[in-house]
Amino acid sequence: MAILDVSDLSVRYAGTGREVLRGVSFSVDAHEFVAIIGPSGAGKSTLIRCINRLVEPRGGRIVLYGEDVMAMTARRLRRARRHIGMIFQEFNLVNRMSVMDNVLSGRLGYVGTLPSVFKLFPKADIRRALEILDRVGLSDHVDKRADRLSGGQRQRVGIARALMQDPKLLLVDEPTSSLDPKISREVMGLIRGIAREFDVPVLCNIHDVQLATEFATKIIGLQDGIKIFEGPTAALDRKKLDEIYAMEVL
């Protein structure tokens, strides 16, 4: 059964009127790790941001766990977002807050606004945050400020924050672009590991084809806003790759 079902998605930028996505359809099933590959400017980041409507699509349908995301009111959308974990290229941490506060911010959709203003989170959340920080290997950095950590450690904080949400889907946007190759592989391994442990499907943008084929179970190839490939990782051959990256080869 498809957890996420996207059909005929199109996005046009308000400023230039350029069509960033044109009629993209795909689905993500339970237990899947889907990688979206394609040259820069193909619309990968936009596609991922449509799923939780950080970018408003112009047309199409997004169905997540049987619910129409595009039809949601602002209030309903916030409730849906709290179950969609997101991991970012540049980590998007609150630099001046501690690692613990950053991880706890993953619970903001669950706690009341007034307690959250005073950074009041239930003990259960703090306990869970400590467990998750242990899992991602940051137990020694709980009270450090986020900007005191290295790139790889900061991305682990980002992953921990997403896990705090009890996500039913993980959206991952170029998680390794700000990291060196060795750390990149570690971070990808960690994402795959937690996805299996917590049984969350992953939709991940990644321009590094090697990492994509190594970690994903399914690949979506995007070029200039159009989906030109969708299939299991094994089905992605040399010819298909050349097609997806045609513009870069030239």
Place this chain on the structure above:
Amino acid sequence: MNALALRIEAVAAGRARRRRRGLALAGLVALLAIVSAHTVLVVDTDWERMGSLGAVMKSVARFLAVDFSLIPQLWEPVLETFMMACIGTLVGAILCIPVIWLGALNVTPSRWIGYPFGRFLMTMSRSIHEIVWALIFVSAVGLGSLAGILALAMRSIGFIAKITAEAIENVDPKPIEAIKAVGGSKLQVLRYGIMPQVLPVVLGTIIFEWDINIRRSAIMGLVGAGGLGLTFHRQMVMFNWPGVTTVILAILVLIVIGEIASHYVRKAVT
């Protein structure tokens, strides 16, 4: 003439033109200075009454003494001046909040009405002199330090609000995106995405404004709005010149203390 000679001519002519323009501007500034000096110094100054150079020096020398008998009476106005500055800054910082909300482009509820109105309030607060604010509040709430506190608060809004609004406009959008993505409400975006980023700047600005408010507070009494200014004024009208010097020294000490405190507190928050 060949092409190079033509170019040399053109460059030389351009340089001469710019030199002439520079000279003309310098001449204009000199003329303005001379006219101003003439009207203010020659026409407006009562040279007859000033007397000889010796008389001027003698008048100045009257201030070169300290009236120690005044010191016991100074404690209360010094404390009042200091507290006026503290409360005035605090009230100003609180009154800032709605002005910032209106006047920061990325949080304003309305770009076409709220934003210009917020900016107008900031400019108004700064363009009206603190003494003028004090005169307004003395006539509104009567003599005393309350008028001074309100004047300082009104005068403080502009600077704190302007700096804070600009800090909010230049905030890094990435953490904001993350807070939205976890399902955060508008208030949570403000608290987690924006506030941690601007807080050091805001606190630094408030402390800086507090430092300046100690200075302003010291002269509020000149128009009856409490503090050391009133003592100063009294010594002046009693022709107690050493007393005037004593009050000035008290103000100086207070300001130096404020400056030292503000230096260390600012360091601690940023």
